Amino acid sequence: MTNVVIVYFSGYGHTEVQANAVAEGIRSVEGSEARMLKLSDNGELDEAGWAALDSADAIVYGSPTYMGGPAWQFKKFADASSKPWSTQNWKDKIAGGFTTSATVNGDKFSTIMYFFTLSQQHGQIWCGVGLMASNAKADGPEKLNWTGGYSGLLAIAPSDSAPDEFPAGGDLDTARAYGKRLAEVARRWRG
Amino acid sequence: MTNVVIVYFSGYGHTEVQANAVAEGIRSVEGSEARMLKLSDNGELDEAGWAALDSADAIVYGSPTYMGGPAWQFKKFADASSKPWSTQNWKDKIAGGFTTSATVNGDKFSTIMYFFTLSQQHGQIWCGVGLMASNAKADGPEKLNWTGGYSGLLAIAPSDSAPDEFPAGGDLDTARAYGKRLAEVARRWRG
Amino acid sequence: MTNVVIVYFSGYGHTEVQANAVAEGIRSVEGSEARMLKLSDNGELDEAGWAALDSADAIVYGSPTYMGGPAWQFKKFADASSKPWSTQNWKDKIAGGFTTSATVNGDKFSTIMYFFTLSQQHGQIWCGVGLMASNAKADGPEKLNWTGGYSGLLAIAPSDSAPDEFPAGGDLDTARAYGKRLAEVARRWRG
Amino acid sequence: MTNVVIVYFSGYGHTEVQANAVAEGIRSVEGSEARMLKLSDNGELDEAGWAALDSADAIVYGSPTYMGGPAWQFKKFADASSKPWSTQNWKDKIAGGFTTSATVNGDKFSTIMYFFTLSQQHGQIWCGVGLMASNAKADGPEKLNWTGGYSGLLAIAPSDSAPDEFPAGGDLDTARAYGKRLAEVARRWRG
Numbered sequence: 001m002t003n004v005v006i007v008y009f010s011g012y013g014h015t016e017v018q019a020n021a022v023a024e025g026i027r028s029v030e031g032s033e034a035r036m037l038k039l040s041d042n043g044e045l046d047e048a049g050w051a052a053l054d055s056a057d058a059i060v061y062g063s064p065t066y067m068g069g070p071a072w073q074f075k076k077f078a079d080a081s082s083k084p085w086s087t088q089n090w091k092d093k094i095a096g097g098f099t100t101s102a103t104v105n106g107d108k109f110s111t112i113m114y115f116f117t118l119s120q121q122h123g124q125i126w127c128g129v130g131l132m133a134s135n136a137k138a139d140g141p142e143k144l145n146w147t148g149g150y151s152g153l154l155a156i157a158p159s160d161s162a163p164d165e166f167p168a169g170g171d172l173d174t175a176r177a178y179g180k181r182l183a184e185v186a187r188r189w190r191g
Numbered sequence: 192m193t194n195v196v197i198v199y200f201s202g203y204g205h206t207e208v209q210a211n212a213v214a215e216g217i218r219s220v221e222g223s224e225a226r227m228l229k230l231s232d233n234g235e236l237d238e239a240g241w242a243a244l245d246s247a248d249a250i251v252y253g254s255p256t257y258m259g260g261p262a263w264q265f266k267k268f269a270d271a272s273s274k275p276w277s278t279q280n281w282k283d284k285i286a287g288g289f290t291t292s293a294t295v296n297g298d299k300f301s302t303i304m305y306f307f308t309l310s311q312q313h314g315q316i317w318c319g320v321g322l323m324a325s326n327a328k329a330d331g332p333e334k335l336n337w338t339g340g341y342s343g344l345l346a347i348a349p350s351d352s353a354p355d356e357f358p359a360g361g362d363l364d365t366a367r368a369y370g371k372r373l374a375e376v377a378r379r380w381r382g
Numbered sequence: 383m384t385n386v387v388i389v390y391f392s393g394y395g396h397t398e399v400q401a402n403a404v405a406e407g408i409r410s411v412e413g414s415e416a417r418m419l420k421l422s423d424n425g426e427l428d429e430a431g432w433a434a435l436d437s438a439d440a441i442v443y444g445s446p447t448y449m450g451g452p453a454w455q456f457k458k459f460a461d462a463s464s465k466p467w468s469t470q471n472w473k474d475k476i477a478g479g480f481t482t483s484a485t486v487n488g489d490k491f492s493t494i495m496y497f498f499t500l501s502q503q504h505g506q507i508w509c510g511v512g513l514m515a516s517n518a519k520a521d522g523p524e525k526l527n528w529t530g531g532y533s534g535l536l537a538i539a540p541s542d543s544a545p546d547e548f549p550a551g552g553d554l555d556t557a558r559a560y561g562k563r564l565a566e567v568a569r570r571w572r573g
Numbered sequence: 574m575t576n577v578v579i580v581y582f583s584g585y586g587h588t589e590v591q592a593n594a595v596a597e598g599i600r601s602v603e604g605s606e607a608r609m610l611k612l613s614d615n616g617e618l619d620e621a622g623w624a625a626l627d628s629a630d631a632i633v634y635g636s637p638t639y640m641g642g643p644a645w646q647f648k649k650f651a652d653a654s655s656k657p658w659s660t661q662n663w664k665d666k667i668a669g670g671f672t673t674s675a676t677v678n679g680d681k682f683s684t685i686m687y688f689f690t691l692s693q694q695h696g697q698i699w700c701g702v703g704l705m706a707s708n709a710k711a712d713g714p715e716k717l718n719w720t721g722g723y724s725g726l727l728a729i730a731p732s733d734s735a736p737d738e739f740p741a742g743g744d745l746d747t748a749r750a751y752g753k754r755l756a757e758v759a760r761r762w763r764g
Contacts, residue, residue, distance in 0.1 A: 043454065067467065068341070068499035069451070072425065072458035078449045085449065091703060092758075103324040103339035109300035110499050116689060117450035117492050120701035120724040125758065128693035130664060133294040137349040137356075148294035150259070151693040158328040165328075185665075185698065191764055234645065258651045258658065259690035260642070263616065267645035276640065282512060283567075301690050307498065308641035308683050311510035311533040316567065319502035321473060342502040376474075376507065382573055450723070485706040485721035491682035515676040519731040519738075530676035532641070540710040547710075 002032045002187040004179075005052050008062030008098075009039040009073040013163030015064045015100045018155050021172045022060060022098060025179020032183035043076030054084065058094035058186040059124070061115040065101035065108050070115070078118050088123055094186045095119035095126050098153035098175065100167060112152030127185045129153055129178050134170070142169040144177065153178045193223045193378040195370075196243050199253030199289075200230040200264040204354030206255045206291045209346045212363045213251060213289060216370020223374035234267030245275065249285035249377040250315070252306040256292035256299050261306070269309050279314055285377045286310035286317050289344035289366065291358060303343030318376045320344055320369050325361070333360040335368065344369045384414045384569040386561075387434050390444030390480075391421040391455040395545030397446045397482045400537050403554045404442060404480060407561020414565035425458030436466065440476035440568035441506070443497040447483035447490050452497070460500050473505035476568045480535035480557065482549060494534030509567045511535055511560050516552070524551040526559065535560045575605045575760040577752075578625050581635030581671075582612040582646040586736030588637045588673045591728050594745045595633060595671060598752020605756035616649030627657065631667035631759035632697070634688040638674035638681050643688070651691050661696055667759045668692035668699050671726035671748065673740060685725030700758045702726055702751050707743070715742040717750065726751045 004026045010016035019036060026034035035056075037049045053059060063074035070078075084090050097115030099108050119126055128151045134143035141147070147154045153175055155167035167175070195217045201207035210227060217225035226247075228240045244250060254265035261269075275281050288306030290299050310317055319342045325334035332338070338345045344366055346358035358366070386408045392398035401418060408416035417438075419431045435441060445452035452460075466472050479497030481490050501508055510533045516525035523529070529536045535557055537549035549557070577599045583589035592609060599607035608629075610622045626632060636643035643651075657663050670688030672681050692699055701724045707716035714720070720727045726748055728740035740748070 067460045067464055068503050069457060069460070069496050072454050072461045075451065075457040076454035078451070079454045082449055088705065102326040104326070104337060105296055105299065105339040105345055106324060106326070107300065107341060107499055107503070108296065109298065110496065113686065114451050114492065114496070116699075117489055117724060121450050121489070123701070123703040123723075126689075126699040126701075128696070128699075130696040132661065133297060135293040135295070135297070135349055136351045139349070146295060148296040150298060150696075151690060154296055158326055158330070160327045188764065189762060191761065258655055259694050260648060260651070260687050263645050263649035263652045266642065266648040269640045269642070270645045273640055279514065298690055298694065301687065304495065305642050305683065305687070307508075308533060308680055312641050312680070314510065314512040314532075317498075317508040317510075319505070319508075321505040323470065341505075342499060379573065380571060382570065484708040486708070486719060487678055487681065487721040487727055488706060488708070489682065489723060490678065491680065515679060517675040517677070517679070517731055518733045521731070528677060530678040532680060536678055540708055540712070542709045 002057050002183060002190055003055065004032060004058040004060065004183055004186055005035045005037060005056040006060045006062060007037040007053065007077065009071045011064055011071060014157035014166060015062055017163050018098055018100050018167050018175050019062050021175030022179040025176035026183040028180055029183035031187060039073050039077050043073030045077060054089055056093055057190050058182055059090065060182060061097040063099055063111060065099045065106060065111040068107040068110050070111050085122055091123035093124050094182065094189055095124035096152065096182050100155045100157050102157060102159040104156055108154045115152060127182055130181050131174065131177060144170055145174045146170045193248050193374060193381055194246065195223060195249040195251065195374055195377055196226045196228060196247040197251045197253060198228040198244065198268065200262045202255055202262060205348035205357060206253055208354050209289055209291050209358050209366050210253050212366035213370040216367035217374040219371055220374035222378060230264050230268050234264030236268060245280055247284055248381050249373055250281065251373060252288040254290055254302060256290045256297060256302040259298040259301050261302050276313055282314035284315050285373065285380055286315035287343065287373050291346045291348050293348060293350040295347055299345045303340065306343060318373055321372050322365065322368060335361055336365045337361045384439050384565060384572055385437065386414060386440040386442060386565055386568055387417045387419060387438040388442045388444060389419040389435065391453045393446055393453060396539035396548060397444055399545050400480055400482050400549050400557050401444050403557035404561040407558035408565040410562055411565035413569060421455050421459050425455030427459060436471055438475055439572050440564055441472065442564060443479040445481055445493060447481045447488060447493040450489040450492050452493050467504055470505055475506050476564065476571055477501035477506035477508050478534065478564050482537045482539050484539060484541040486538055490536045494531065497534060509564055512563050513556065513559060526552055527556045528552045575630050575756055575763055576628065577605060577631040577633060577756055577759055578608045578610060578629040579633045579635060580610040580626065580650065582644045584637055584644060587730035587739060588635055590736050591671055591673050591740050591748050592635050594748035595752040598749035599756040601753055602756035604760060612646050612650050616646030618650060627662055629666055630763050631755055632663065633755060634670040636672055636684060638672045638679060638684040641680040641683050643684050658695055664696035666697050667755065667762055668697035669725065669755050673728045673730050675730060675732040677729055681727045685722065688725060700755055703754050704747065704750060717743055718747045719743045
């Protein structure tokens, strides 16, 4: 089995919806399993979680974008990952990342760049979205990759939306497509 | 007079529309003038252009986002600015930046970050958009800063749009608001 | 009085040494005072701290670079700053930033870019180091800006060094020069 | 054979020395070949070059850092790559990158981030340096990854140095190690 672990924080539930869609995409690939590790409100992970990361083929990072970067709870996890980093335990695992914020752009790229930077300290191999964007006049948020991330997965959840409303449409389809891609890349890389 | 210079490249005309709206905003401030320097298709600027930059109170950088960064013509200008850089001629001038691309996100943040990085090599003082984003469910592209840039000004121009169609609505209002802010900040800074 | 507030986290003491040198530079400017706010080990700040930020002319952000970004304690503070952000209380305050890490490069630029991104969400005006780098063959770590930051202040503190050993030499001189620049820029901006 | 193509610009020769060391590392891996494509002074590549990129297993990007980003000649190449981009011809090729500048830090990270952003528009899989940094007090520039890049390869070439002097020592050893890693990763990925 190819073993993809999603480690994420979600403050109001929107990023959890995105994480679930990525997991669906992973599970749609034969021979792939998705394990979800949700960080606590204090940015913590139990020992079983850390062990799951150690044995993963791929690790996918997820967080809302708060104040121009990942939530502090995610950063606390990232700082705690200095332990596997010091022994380069995650070296050569596939990496990817996703983020949600209320604003159309809203510095989401900054959060993705942080996930990438973290993955490279760990010696991981980064796999981005791998999809062209939908950007013609007739396109709208129901289209694949209309929100338009390349380096990582982006979704929009308006400030007054509930998690059962947003992310929606194309953002969730794109999340499933990215999950599928991550599982296929991890399977091929595993050999 | 507060003297704000916009130096920009425009490939298909969309970024020029954005530049014009920024200039309108600058000119709406009493005692402020906007000078526009459009880079040639080969990324060049004449001597009068370089002289205008040397005597500017503020320099605003503009380019479409192509392949995840500013157009090469803009980068050629940036590399040629190593001459005023070597004598720190632009030190303490106010700086700002704007970019247009077809995709909603589409790595526009990367172009803004480059403009900022360039400005800091020159020792400039950076002034971002200074506007909250419109990000409620009922908001759309007609609203101020719906596209949602903070560090610099962003606009969307779909891949099949003409420059008289896009950027449009809120993106142009935001451009005018940013021009006004840049002129006011430059005036206050000038003292 | 021009009122510059340094809000920072320090894990092992090296970033505190850097913060102190920035403060010295600020205090060297007539009519300027530096107030230092050290975040707790849990990333917290008391009410007097938040009030000091509200009344500051300039806010300088500082943190070690851990795992490719600011320490989680700093990010917790940044996330908590969504309260003054929601009312744009820090708008038009001068901003700057500094970071320390063990490695010569070691993703310090990523931390500075985060400080900048945060400042732009707050509508602040960014002031970088404003110094050319010392980069000739004969130059070494005793020279001004040899470590070579433009957008923000950088310092090196080797992994086995004590805070009374590193940051040292040119890094501390550069920190003092940056503090002086921040105070002068804040004074001029204040008018 | 695993086919790794290095496409780079070099202004004064220092980046070419770095490129050659990466190529040496690639060639040290059994079954791997390195092809070097040097961009012209006008940022151009001939048809054979573009064809070599189309058939590569891995593409490694290289440029000096000028004014906080890749040289304009490299950006001109990147913009011209919108042709293979439009058909996603480079999708799933391994990607990597390297840069040289005079200053110890000097915004090299910005250039690497651009290479990464470009690669993700192309749907490539990014492979960073994969080495811990040498960052103890006793370490110096003769050590492996003392300059300290994770996301991409960094080297220092002082402003008054000749290409036969710098990059030197540890920077060249690190370049060879990165070339070896890129070839091994490309071989494993090819399957």
